[in-house]
Amino acid sequence: MAPQILTLDALAARVPDGAVVAVPPDFSGVALAATLALIARGVRGLHLVGVPSTGFQGDWLVGAGCVVTIEAAAVTIGEYGPAPRFTAAMKAGAIRMIDGTCPAIHAGLQAAEKGLPFMPLRGIIGSDLAVHRDDWKLGANPFADDDPILMIRAIRPDIALFHAAKADRAGNVWIGVRRELMLMAHAARQTLVTVEEIVEYDLLADDATAAGTIPALYVTAIAEARHGMKPLGLRRLYGPDDAALRRYVEMARTEDGFRAWLDGGLPCPRAAE
Amino acid sequence: MSVPTCQPEELLIATVATMLDGLGHIAVGAASPIPGAAALLARARGNGRPAISILGAVDENAFTDGGKELFDCAAEGRIDAFFLGGGQIDGEANINLVGIGNPRQPKVRFPGSFGSAYLYFLVPRVILFREEHSPRVLVSRVDYISAPGWSAPNVYRPGGPYALVTGRCVFAWQKETHRFRLASVHPGHTVDELRAETGFDYDLPDTVPATVLPDAATLSLMRGRVAGEIARTYPGFAARLWNVAAAA
Numbered sequence: 001m002a003p004q005i006l007t008l009d010a011l012a013a014r015v016p017d018g019a020v021v022a023v024p025p026d027f028s029g030v031a032l033a034a035t036l037a038l039i040a041r042g043v044r045g046l047h048l049v050g051v052p053s054t055g056f057q058g059d060w061l062v063g064a065g066c067v068v069t070i071e072a073a074a075v076t077i078g079e080y081g082p083a084p085r086f087t088a089a090m091k092a093g094a095i096r097m098i099d100g101t102c103p104a105i106h107a108g109l110q111a112a113e114k115g116l117p118f119m120p121l122r123g124i125i126g127s128d129l130a131v132h133r134d135d136w137k138l139g140a141n142p143f144a145d146d147d148p149i150l151m152i153r154a155i156r157p158d159i160a161l162f163h164a165a166k167a168d169r170a171g172n173v174w175i176g177v178r179r180e181l182m183l184m185a186h187a188a189r190q191t192l193v194t195v196e197e198i199v200e201y202d203l204l205a206d207d208a209t210a211a212g213t214i215p216a217l218y219v220t221a222i223a224e225a226r227h228g229m230k231p232l233g234l235r236r237l238y239g240p241d242d243a244a245l246r247r248y249v250e251m252a253r254t255e256d257g258f259r260a261w262l263d264g265g266l267p268c269p270r271a272a273e
Numbered sequence: 274m275s276v277p278t279c280q281p282e283e284l285l286i287a288t289v290a291t292m293l294d295g296l297g298h299i300a301v302g303a304a305s306p307i308p309g310a311a312a313l314l315a316r317a318r319g320n321g322r323p324a325i326s327i328l329g330a331v332d333e334n335a336f337t338d339g340g341k342e343l344f345d346c347a348a349e350g351r352i353d354a355f356f357l358g359g360g361q362i363d364g365e366a367n368i369n370l371v372g373i374g375n376p377r378q379p380k381v382r383f384p385g386s387f388g389s390a391y392l393y394f395l396v397p398r399v400i401l402f403r404e405e406h407s408p409r410v411l412v413s414r415v416d417y418i419s420a421p422g423w424s425a426p427n428v429y430r431p432g433g434p435y436a437l438v439t440g441r442c443v444f445a446w447q448k449e450t451h452r453f454r455l456a457s458v459h460p461g462h463t464v465d466e467l468r469a470e471t472g473f474d475y476d477l478p479d480t481v482p483a484t485v486l487p488d489a490a491t492l493s494l495m496r497g498r499v500a501g502e503i504a505r506t507y508p509g510f511a512a513r514l515w516n517v518a519a520a521a
Binding site: 096129 | 304329339341344348377379382383385388393418419421425428509
């Protein structure tokens with residue numbers, strides 16, 4: 001079935017309470033306008049999978065009470081310091097964190113895209129991460145003697161949610177070199193994408209764009225959201241809004257401040273719908 | 274020729290760069306301006322070698338296969354050096370990037386382990402870098418092992434720690450004994466001070482040299498070409514240290 005072109009709110013309505021939602025890191029394609037739409041509709045009980053980390057998006061969703069579990073290699077807002085609502089929620093024991101490591105999350109998704117139950121991965125043995133994971137099992141390389149290797153269970157998200165520069169009318173989505181977004185779309189049951197613009201030409205017609213394009217067959221729905229990743233920056237299109245990000249970090253130091261930010265100071269324009 | 278006054282960050286950049294000269298490919302994690310500048314310095318005086326991949330950067334990053342490419346690249350032995358930090362680092366080079374206290378409801382929560390539990394095993398020369406040198410950070414035993422400093426002999430591990438560089442000194446890692454050895458002390462700091470500020474035990478040679486200050490040519494290269502290059506990824510850092518904007 002061809003992907004549907006929806007409004008931003010209609011796209012956000014496709015994320016049910018309790019869904020396992022894969023999201024990319026702050027330097028990839030983060031659907032922040034859609035995240036605000038999700039918060040506005042009061043989504044609850046999300047299990048976020050950071051691929052391999054989450055940042056401002058995860059912090060907003062935790063602060064708004066939308067999240068019960070985060071599975072990620074890190075929750076990081078980089079140079080802006082500790083993610084304020086995530087850190088507060090962890091100290092309060094209010095959310096569950098499934099700590100992982102970047103390549104294990106990629107490997108779990110790669111297993112899913114291949115239809116495999118697990119993927120072996122080097123490293124990790126002896127890390128306390130493994131102690132807390134019943135979805136990682138120590139196995140053995142069947143082609144060698146005495147070569148222990150970790151098995152990572154497949155990660156099959158209900159939904160992949162991300163932002164990209166453009167889609168075409170058929171629902172093909174151009175992601176360029178940010179191919180973790182391709183991996184997410186391959187692994188997830190449904191893929192919801194916001195884009196800066198919907199173009200009137202076929203992204204698959206020219207190999208120069210086709211090579212960086214997720215074919216529509218993996219895409220469930222798209223919505224146009226111009227500046228849909230602000231206040232973060234979108235690769236080669238716009239830079240981060242440093243003042244808006246700093247203002248968030250300042251306000252979100254307290255629960256009340258976060259609520260005030262959410263009520264009054266939304267830093268990104270709601271998308272044209 | 275007199276050497277202009279060297280800022281503490283410049284000493285760290287120069288010190289780390291000496292550990293990178295001659296390597297083929299260096300990867301630098303996000304939010305790592307000093308390791309990033311050190312890699313750029315090594316490249317600037319190595320006629321374009323080592324190649325550099327700064328994660329999350331648009332410039333200084335040639336990866337085209339998404340977030341997994343760094344890890345695949347490392348697993349194939351295509352990355353010679355990488356940097357890791359730690360909320361806590363102990364004397365066996367274990368690092369903690371998760372938190373302090375019960376992980377389900379920690380007293381202190383760090384961002385998370387990132388790729389440490391993997392890259393520490395696979396990159397031959399992992400340089401531990403943490404500016405803060407205090408008993409709070411350099412502990413006798415980490416609360417949580419994000420990535421272990423060493424592994425049993427049957428565990429596949431071509432990589433591991435190489436050195437620990439702090440704002441006060443350089444420790445060299447000794448693979449055979451699983452211990453650090455004090456390699457040099459930065460000017461302005463003392464061996465006695467280090468003993469008091471380090472929470473783990475380490476080997477102390479009879480004489481410990483001072484960390485070598487960068488010469489005038491190195492400082493000039495750092496403040497010129499490297500400053501302009503690092504400003505493209507870390508504009509705030511370059512502006513604070515050298516008052517420069519990004520190179521075109």
